Amino acid sequence: MIKAPNIILVGPMGAGKTTIGRLISQSMGKEFYDLDKVIEDNAGADIPWIFEREGEDGFRKRETQALESMIQSDAGDCVIATGGGIVMRKENRDILREGALVIYLYASVSQQLYRTSKSSHRPLLQTGDPKATLTKLFEVRDPLYRDVATLVVETDARHPRSVANKVLSTIKRHLSMETSLS
Ligand SMILES: Nc1ncnc2c1ncn2[C@@H]1O[C@H](COP(=O)(O)OP(=O)(O)OP(=O)(O)O)[C@@H](O)[C@H]1O
Numbered sequence: 001m002i003k004a005p006n007i008i009l010v011g012p013m014g015a016g017k018t019t020i021g022r023l024i025s026q027s028m029g030k031e032f033y034d035l036d037k038v039i040e041d042n043a044g045a046d047i048p049w050i051f052e053r054e055g056e057d058g059f060r061k062r063e064t065q066a067l068e069s070m071i072q073s074d075a076g077d078c079v080i081a082t083g084g085g086i087v088m089r090k091e092n093r094d095i096l097r098e099g100a101l102v103i104y105l106y107a108s109v110s111q112q113l114y115r116t117s118k119s120s121h122r123p124l125l126q127t128g129d130p131k132a133t134l135t136k137l138f139e140v141r142d143p144l145y146r147d148v149a150t151l152v153v154e155t156d157a158r159h160p161r162s163v164a165n166k167v168l169s170t171i172k173r174h175l176s177m178e179t180s181l182s
């Protein structure tokens with residue numbers, strides 16, 4: 001088992017945060033939490049319903065509350081997959097930078113588009129031109145993901161298991177460098 005602080009995955013829709021988070025949590029022997037699922041469980045409703053009734057702003061409030069409660073609770077020592085928009089609020093970015101190992105799963109816009117095309121569960125992509133939406137979001141968010149991340153892992157040309165292995169080896173290398181410096 002790898003000893004590490006909380007691992008938090010950030011990145012755009014379709015980067016694989018949920019998929020990879022689950023895989024690495026199993027390999028690391030840690031609990032896995034998906035923030036989108038925590039928000040849905042707390043609301044007793046799914047994300048499309050929350051966006052429809054409360055707008056994006058209502059969803060963002062719930063997202064911040066869920067992040068705060070996850071970090072403050074003694075859930076500790078776990079893997080958390082966030083939603084793609086977690087970096088939009090400064091207060092969230094401040095929380096992310098404090099104490100956790102944050103990993104940015106990078107995916108190009110074309111991969112994001114391909115991987116999100118099979119699901120209609122992402123309200124922000126229910127537009128006539130999801131590619132244009134993903135491109136705009138990427139322009140705004142890519143620097144923010146980089147700002148909060150300790151490590152960046154490229155996911156484009158890798159299957160999920162291979163991305164998970166890459167994430168695990170990157171974490172190991174990072175932690176062993178930290179230990180040798182202390
Ligand atoms: N490296 C990969 N290669 C190919 N397909 C992938 C890869 N990673 C994830 N996928 C697929 O892409 C889809 C989206 O993945 P996932 O739901 O994990 O993304 P996400 O980052 O959690 O998105 P969101 O921000 O919307 O929650 C899933 O069908 C998943 O199987």
Ligand SMILES: O=C(O)C1=C[C@@H](O)[C@@H](O)[C@H](O)C1
Nearest residue numbers: 013036047083084085122123
């Ligand atoms: O990129 C985003 O803003 C979102 C991503 C999803 O994970 C969900 O959190 C929601 O659909 C919003």
Ligand SMILES: [Mg+2]
Nearest residue numbers: 017018036081
């Ligand atoms: Mg997800």
